Amino acid sequence: MKALIVCTSVSHGNTRRIADAMGQALRAEVVEPEQVDVERLSGFDLVGFGSGVYLRRFHPRLRRFVRALPAGGRGRAFVFATSGLPGVRFQPLERALGQKGLQVDGTFSCRAFDTFLPFRLVGGLNKGLPGPADLERAHAFAEGLAGSPAKA
Ligand SMILES: Cc1cc2nc3c(=O)[nH]c(=O)nc-3n(C[C@H](O)[C@H](O)[C@H](O)COP(=O)(O)O)c2cc1C
Numbered sequence: 001m002k003a004l005i006v007c008t009s010v011s012h013g014n015t016r017r018i019a020d021a022m023g024q025a026l027r028a029e030v031v032e033p034e035q036v037d038v039e040r041l042s043g044f045d046l047v048g049f050g051s052g053v054y055l056r057r058f059h060p061r062l063r064r065f066v067r068a069l070p071a072g073g074r075g076r077a078f079v080f081a082t083s084g085l086p087g088v089r090f091q092p093l094e095r096a097l098g099q100k101g102l103q104v105d106g107t108f109s110c111r112a113f114d115t116f117l118p119f120r121l122v123g124g125l126n127k128g129l130p131g132p133a134d135l136e137r138a139h140a141f142a143e144g145l146a147g148s149p150a151k152a
Contacts, residue, residue, distance in 0.1 A: 001146060003028035005048040006036060008059040014082040014112035014130055015052050021135040022048060022080070022108075025142035033065035041069065046076045046145060047102070049093065052112070053083035058093050066096045073101040078145055080107065080138070084114025084125050108141045110134040 003026040009016035016030070023030045026046070041047055049066065051059035058081065077097050081088045088109040097104050111126045112134075119125040130138075 001026075001045045002043065003046040003048070003146070004036070004041070004044045005030045005050070006033055006062070006065065007031070007048075008033060008051040008062045010059065010061075011052050012113050012115070015050050015080070017130055017135065018080060018082060018108070018110065018138045019048070019050055021138040022142035025139045026146055033061050036065075038065070038069050042073060042075070044075060046078070046105075048078045048080060048142075049097065050080035050082075050108075053081050053085075053088055056089060063093070063096070066093060066100070069097075069100040069102075071100055075102060076105045076145075077102040078106045078108070079104060080141075081109045082112035082130060083109060084111065084116060084119060086111065106141065106145055108138060110137065 005019050005023050005028050007015055007019040007030055019030045051062040079090050079093050090107045094104045110130050112129045113127055114125040
C-alpha cells in the first residue's frame with residue numbers, strides 16, 4: 001500500500017511529530033502541502049491530511065491544498081490534528097475531502113503544547129505534549145489504517 005502524509009505544522013512542530021509517527025507506521029513520506037503536486041495524489045492508496053488547529057479550524061495552507069485537489073479523486077484518506085483544547089472539528093475537512101471523491105477512513109487528534117494567548121501569559125498549555133503515549137497512539141492508529149482494506 002502506497003501512503004503519503006500531507007502536514008502543516010507551523011507553531012511548535014507538534015503536528016509534525018504526530019505525522020512522523022504515523023509516517024513510520026505507514027512507511028509514508030511526510031510532506032508540506034506546497035511540496036506536492038495535487039495531480040500526484042491519485043498515485044497513492046491512502047493520504048493523511050493534518051495540521052494544528054488555528055482559531056478552531058485546520059491551518060489555511062492545508063485547507064487551500066484540499067480545495068485545490070482535482071474532483072473525481074479515488075482512494076482513502078485520514079485526517080489528524082493537534083490542538084490546545086479538546087473538541088477538534090473534523091467535519092469541514094472531512095466533507096471537503098469527500099467532495100473531492102476521497103473516502104475518509106479515520107480521524108485522530110491529541111492535545112499539544114499551545115502558546116496562543118492567553119496561555120502564553122502562563123508559559124503555555126499542555127507542556128511536553130504530544131508525549132510518548134500520543135506518539136504511540138498515532139503509530140497504532142496508522143497501523144490500523146494500513147491493515148484495513150478499502151471499502152467497496
Ligand atoms: C494563532 C493560534 C491560534 C490557535 N487556535 C486554537 C484553537 O482555536 N483551538 C485550539 O484548540 N488550539 C488552538 N491553538 C493551539 C494549536 O492548535 C496547537 O498549539 C497546535 O498543536 C499547533 O500545532 P503545530 O505546532 O503543529 O503548528 C492555536 C495556536 C495559535 C498559535
